[in-house]
């Protein structure tokens with residue numbers, strides 16, 4: 001199987017937001033001293049006057065972004081997912097989500113790939129947390145193509161947005177130019193035996209699992225959820241109806257994450273048994289990307305194994 | 314009830330009659346605070362009363378705002394970071410003509426635009442939602458920075474409590490604002506030397522003040538701010554500090570205003586338990602008498618909750 005690698009989503013972040021700012025005077029980047037990691041430095045080179053360094057002070061940073069938004073600016077946040085979601089959560093809740101401030105929360109280093117930094121830098125519950133906030137869309141792009149398109153969409157959208165971006169290059173799922181359709185799920189592989197629902201960079205590995213399963217004669221239908229909130233309930237129901245068996249796969253906790261969202265939707269609209277593959281209330285650790293995928297059961301091979309054993313029941 | 318009061322349009326320094334006018338507005342803010350909190354049987358008292366003179370000076374003298382056009386883009390911004398004092402802000406806004414004074418009686422109620430803590434999505438004229446202490450200064454810093462980036466002559470005023478200054482975020486913002494030389498940002502600390510509960514000690518009401526004497530002035534100075542230390546109940550000093558704050562020298566400005574929690578109602582002054590507490594009918598009448606306000610009609614009906 002030949003895998004076409006995409007570019008790291010963080011680079012796409014720096015470039016895309018810089019390009020947005022070329023055309024839109026309102027765009028600024030607010031950084032928490034990690035611009036050299038999140039590649040906000042690309043933006044800084046292009047627009048030094050609109051690169052706002054806030055230092056290592058994330059609570060203040062999110063509050064400043066809310067204030068900037070009321071003055072008509074469009075701030076994009078540059079930090080790690082781990083430091084954008086939890087520490088300043090109260091600021092996000094009171095100053096951004098509740099009043100629907102036009103702030104783009106666009107951190108990278110989402111999921112397990114954080115450059116072998118371990119538990120302090122890996123946050124697995126960001127999707128669960130952010131999707132519980134009022135007015136807050138949650139987008140988890142599959143690859144560089146979707147990341148760029150989602151960032152452009154966010155720049156034009158009025159209101160808060162959360163986009164979880166990745167640090168490292170991962171396989172490309174969508175050809176360049178593939179449009180981002182907010183709130184719409186995408187069937188990325190047709191199948192008839194089991195429906196796999198996944199999000200973010202995990203979708204590429206879920207597709208890999210589907211290929212392995214096909215070799216065993218299992219036909220997997222794969223639905224990619226680029227927008228976790230609002231969830232494309234119609235597409236989820238249709239995908240569930242198609243095979244009658246649903247398994248969610250995500251690079252994050254199964255508690256309240258994509259698995260939670262899908263189970264909630266199906267419970268309400270088309271009761272279906274849902275199995276959830278992802279981190280099951282476990283702690284995390286540092287390690288090379290491939291090792292972490294193996295340990296937490298998210299490599300293509302490990303996903304295929306788990307799907308087989310779920311189907312064997 | 315009385316109608317709205319106009320803002321001062323005199324450009325010259327405040328004369329005695331302007332000071333008297335503002336003192337009377339501050340008194341009326343206090344009256345409306347007592348009336349509304351009594352009516353709602355909920356809300357805060359000590360903090361709103363200590364901030365009344367500062368709010369009168371802001372809304373009737375200093376802020377370039379238009380009550381009839383609350384979203385006017387070039388208005389000065391005001392953030393009540395100590396959002397629990399919302400009723401004093403609402404009273405100032407009502408008197409200034411943002412909305413009818415009668416609406417103050419909806420304070421704290423369901424569907425009211427006058428939420429327990431300021432909710433900018435409900436009431437035009439509120440520049441930021443607050444209530445979780447420590448955040449207003451960050452938002453204010455963003456506004457001051459935003460004004461500069463969009464080349465607008467806008468000044469941003471943020472009122473903090475002295476207890477609120479225990480929040481780490483305040484000092485994150487204090488550091489960052491100096492870095493950006495935001496001299497269009499004015500913080501006003503309502504230094505009433507009480508917080509909600511705090512520690513026992515030798516301060517007012519047998520409590521320890523949130524900050525030791527001189528500590529706030531020293532801290533803001535140490536963070537690179539220009540500090541003006543005033544009596545927050547002396548109208549002439551308040552106006553003078555605001556006038557001096559207008560002349561920027563590259564440093565953000567902190568006005569440390571010494572105040573008395575519960576000011577204007579002697580039996581509430583300096584007592585920590587009046588931070589938030591329902592008012593009994595006889596206390597209501599006494600408070601109104603002490604504020605020189607006749608108690609009109611029957612007091613609000615007794616409600617058990």
Ligand SMILES: Cc1ncc(C[n+]2csc(CCOP(=O)(O)OP(=O)(O)O)c2C)c(N)n1
Pocket residue numbers: 359360361363395397444445446447473474475476477478503505507508509510523574588
């Ligand atoms: C983050 C946060 N923690 C706690 C509270 C509860 N609270 C409301 S007012 C208050 C005391 C505030 O004291 P201070 O800032 O001195 O205000 P003032 O005395 O002027 O009322 C507290 C602890 C809150 N609103 N927000």
